[in-house]
Amino acid sequence: MGHDETAIGRMQANTIADDGDEQKFCSTCAFGAVCVGRGVDKLGLAELHCLVEHVGPYRAGESIFRTGDRFGAIFAVRSGAVKTRLVDLEGREQVLDFHLPGELIGLNAIHPEMYPCDAIALDTVEVCRFSFPALATLATRIPQIQQELFRRLSKGIGDASVRNQESSADERLAAFLLELSARYAARGFATHSLRLSMSRSDIANYLGLAAETVSRVLRRFQDQGLLDVDGREVAIGNVTALRDIARNLLRA
Amino acid sequence: MGHDETAIGRMQANTIADDGDEQKFCSTCAFGAVCVGRGVDKLGLAELHCLVEHVGPYRAGESIFRTGDRFGAIFAVRSGAVKTRLVDLEGREQVLDFHLPGELIGLNAIHPEMYPCDAIALDTVEVCRFSFPALATLATRIPQIQQELFRRLSKGIGDASVRNQESSADERLAAFLLELSARYAARGFATHSLRLSMSRSDIANYLGLAAETVSRVLRRFQDQGLLDVDGREVAIGNVTALRDIARNLLRA
DNA sequence: CGCCCCAGTTGATACAGATCAGTGCATGGG
């Protein structure tokens, strides 16, 4: 418990990230599962610990990496939220994903050996940097780490491919909120009350909708008693109804 | 050259897949790049060779694996084409992707330790089966193989996330055709003339369109002289024009 | 303090593409 989970979102620039605790090793960090859940021994844990570098804080709008940067490391979000996005030739933005504490970014950069997107802090963000060559080398010696990397990468594929659905604005938004809620819950945050770190237009862009549509749907959900929306604070009032609306998107 | 590339699509059920050739090791196979291009030594090659199992042929409509099957192996398509899809509770299908010779399927099954989708043969299909535990073990000993797996997985994430765009039917179809063409070309098939193994409704479903829209757009492209469409045979007449239409989808 | 600017919201209108309906054309089985 060395960490106070609920305080993470409120960390400010003056907070210097500590190195975690040898037993728990960044309970909010991406590799928590490697260390806590599965059988990585003390030695492996120590080695993994060695190659982590804490970076940040970044302020809202700053980038952790940018499209075309040479790939050298993957990052785990420690606190705050990050969006990944493409910007096309005409300057139009395309939001690829949002990343919450404990999630990895940069996995899609291994193949092209450069980052294929920008990673932008949405609020104050701290990350762990894992040098990828070092991590890969470690992975050859510690199968559990290799396995965890495979798992993470595999999950990345699964997550990315489920989104490509033809579906209504209602479905998309309901699914989006439920997924965010679940991802926060998985990290020990409150389940039914969440703070959206991203703007309406980021949400819209991510979901392939217009910002106005997001507003309208949220409004309607509120009128129907499914949500309580106050700016970027959202409280989910009726989970089952939301789930019902989203059911087509939430994987059979 | 032991293989006649152009014959692969025409392989019939009576063709027993040979084991390739020690030097080339399945030039159409997914791990060709490991063996030919990068520095895997004879020994590593032989070991990789050992854990491959040739499976098939499957007939059109048969499944290589199904949603929920316990995960044990990834597969490389040797010949034919495969679609991966979800079927939701109401029985509606959602096409996730198409896989051509040389491409890997099952990568998204590592994380949940079960296949999260069906893999269905679109025509006569032969595959290579790689036991994943064996492959992972081999990867700890042969870094090039580990590296190639990381790369493949990473590419899978990149490919999946680019698709999630808000875009017009024209853009989607142009991009789809160009991508198919490029993927065939990368495997040594004819570049501007291709046979669609999948039905119009599979294409539509994959692209998030109605089948009627696919028909209409193909028709219009043909009227504009961009394509020559004859059933499932498509010849690309004006690549640059198509590229121009698709430009918003083809990664800045 | 007051101004500006931007995120968010709400309303009116337009349009791309879904949906419905029907035709043509192969293929295969009785």
Add this chain to the structure above:
DNA sequence: CCCATGCACTGATCTGTATCAACTGGGGCG
């Protein structure tokens, strides 16, 4: 041989959501 079946195509309508436009409120800064 004929009919059933499934895929592909085309035309006519309908609708969800984009788009355009106008308004609101709050936060930062001169």
